[in-house]
Amino acid sequence: MAQNPPVGGRTRRRPQARARCALSLLTAGVLAAAGVVALTGTAQAAGALGDAAAAKGRYFGAAVAANHLGEAAYASTLDAQFGSVTPENEMKWDAVEGSRNSFSFSAADRIVSHAQSKGMKVRGHTLVWHSQLPGWVSPLAATDLRSAMNNHITQVMTHYKGKIHSWDVVNEAFQDGGSGARRSSPFQDKLGNGFIEEAFRTARTVDADAKLCYNDYNTDGQNAKSNAVYEMVKDFKQRGVPIDCVGFQSHFNSNSPVPSDFQANLQRFADLGVDVQITELDIEGSGSAQAANYTKVVNACLAVTRCTGITVWGVTDKYSWRSGGTPLLFDGDYNKKPAYDAVLAALGGSGGGGDDGGEGGDGACTATYTRTSTWNGGYNGQVTVKAGGSGITGWAVPVTVASPQKVSAVWNGTPTTAGDVMTVRHSWNGTLAAGASTTFGFTVQTNGGTSAPVVGACTAS
Numbered sequence: 523m524a525q526n527p528p529v530g531g532r533t534r535r536r537p538q539a540r541a542r543c544a545l546s547l548l549t550a551g552v553l554a555a556a557g558v559v560a561l562t563g564t565a566q567a568a569g570a571l572g573d574a575a576a577a578k579g580r581y582f583g584a585a586v587a588a589n590h591l592g593e594a595a596y597a598s599t600l601d602a603q604f605g606s607v608t609p610e611n612e613m614k615w616d617a618v619e620g621s622r623n624s625f626s627f628s629a630a631d632r633i634v635s636h637a638q639s640k641g642m643k644v645r646g647h648t649l650v651w652h653s654q655l656p657g658w659v660s661p662l663a664a665t666d667l668r669s670a671m672n673n674h675i676t677q678v679m680t681h682y683k684g685k686i687h688s689w690d691v692v693n694e695a696f697q698d699g700g701s702g703a704r705r706s707s708p709f710q711d712k713l714g715n716g717f718i719e720e721a722f723r724t725a726r727t728v729d730a731d732a733k734l735c736y737n738d739y740n741t742d743g744q745n746a747k748s749n750a751v752y753e754m755v756k757d758f759k760q761r762g763v764p765i766d767c768v769g770f771q772s773h774f775n776s777n778s779p780v781p782s783d784f785q786a787n788l789q790r791f792a793d794l795g796v797d798v799q800i801t802e803l804d805i806e807g808s809g810s811a812q813a814a815n816y817t818k819v820v821n822a823c824l825a826v827t828r829c830t831g832i833t834v835w836g837v838t839d840k841y842s843w844r845s846g847g848t849p850l851l852f853d854g855d856y857n858k859k860p861a862y863d864a865v866l867a868a869l870g871g872s873g874g875g876g877d878d879g880g881e882g883g884d885g886a887c888t889a890t891y892t893r894t895s896t897w898n899g900g901y902n903g904q905v906t907v908k909a910g911g912s913g914i915t916g917w918a919v920p921v922t923v924a925s926p927q928k929v930s931a932v933w934n935g936t937p938t939t940a941g942d943v944m945t946v947r948h949s950w951n952g953t954l955a956a957g958a959s960t961t962f963g964f965t966v967q968t969n970g971g972t973s974a975p976v977v978g979a980c981t982a983s
């Protein structure tokens with residue numbers, strides 16, 4: 523695995539509460555326009571990345587460890603940014619059923635109640651997996667193992683019934699390499715191929731509302747392993763075995779880069795009639811290279827209608843299971859990395875941060891970015907400028923469009939450009955009452971460039 527120096531020193535402040543408010547309103551508007559109901563309240567609590575994803579009809583989550591929830595910066599970053607959580611280890615078999623039929627849910631419950639109190643959704647991970655399996659399971663003979671497996675699924679899913687949006691029912695059942703074979707495990711070796719189907723059928727009887735997923739790694743591109751999973755899902759769909767989704771772990775580094783056919787692979791699974799989810803995303807590296815890889819992944823998900831959400835495998839590099847590879851969106855001091863800005867921008871939220879010079883309070887104004895149309899060679903962007911708790915008489919918003927991309931038109935605002943940074947000031951629309959908003963728009967000729975524009979903080983005058 524590539525070892526990279528930690529990314530540090532990014533201390534730019536983003537007026538979080540104000541940006542979230544603007545994003546929430548945007549989200550509510552989009553959802554209302556799309557006729558989506560019953561999400562009121564959760565959108566508000568989804569946080570910056572969560573809100574931006576929700577505006578695209580998706581969730582954006584993070585893996586969470588219960589023992590870090592007491593750390594103020596960890597919890598506040600989680601709460602400010604994410605709309606879904608996955609317990610990183612706390613729902614695994616060894617954590618919840620260390621002794622047969624004796625269940626302990628306290629650590630996982632702490633995560634679930636934290637999430638619920640903040641309006642976040644929860645992914646369940648994972649019910650049947652060869653790893654993190656307590657020692658009592660593997661010596662069991664087939665009949666006993668079958669009943670232990672079904673009992674485990676039933677007890678855990680019953681405990682969390684109604685609280686989990688998607689369950690990883692079976693995790694990592696296939697081998698790496700070119701064989702396309704199932705991995706040796708107590709379940710495979712004693713129950714045969716049918717254990718996966720049985721696990722899904724049991725799961726459906728327990729919680730008919732949770733999405734039931736098969737989850738694996740090294741299946742992100744098209745290869746022998748993903749082909750084998752594909753054939754299994756196709757067979758399940760044909761025979762009516764209950765499966766709703768496929769999770770792509772998406773642990774990337776220089777030895778295992780984001781595959782060029784990632785989107786095509788997600789799409790072929792979606793075409794089988796299942797949702798796809800990016801379940802454990804982390805990408806080793808730093809700086810703009812890491813940011814560009816994150817952009818690829820987010821764009822791939824956004825391009826696939828049935829890609830319903832993305833989870834990054836942790837909040838901060840310092841607690842990552844691959845911390846040496848600094849693979850996450852926040853560094854060890856909870857500073858936003860370039861990868862964070864890239865993800866937020868790709869999701870259509872305002873990226874880049876910056877300081878509006880105003881301190882605290884309800885702020886002077888906020889800027890929220892959306893891409894409104896795309897064509898071969900260009901796109902239109904729109905920024906909503908919203909006044910805070912007091913009226914304003916003018917505003918300015920910096921928009922960075924990286925070369926070779928070029929802005930070819932701006933409307934409802936007056937641009938001045940220095941290098942890649944275009945600052946757009948009000949034209950006729952500078953006066954906004956408290957809470958009122960206006961928009962400006964711009965056209966970008968991409969000239970082969972792919973990065974999203976970075977929209978900075980609004981400054982009022």
Ligand code: XIL
Nearest residue numbers: 610611647648693739771802835843
């Ligand atoms: C990892 C956790 O992040 C670590 O804390 C733990 O020690 C081992 O498991 N695939 C999975 C996840 O499905 O459950 C794994 O999580 C990472 C690989």
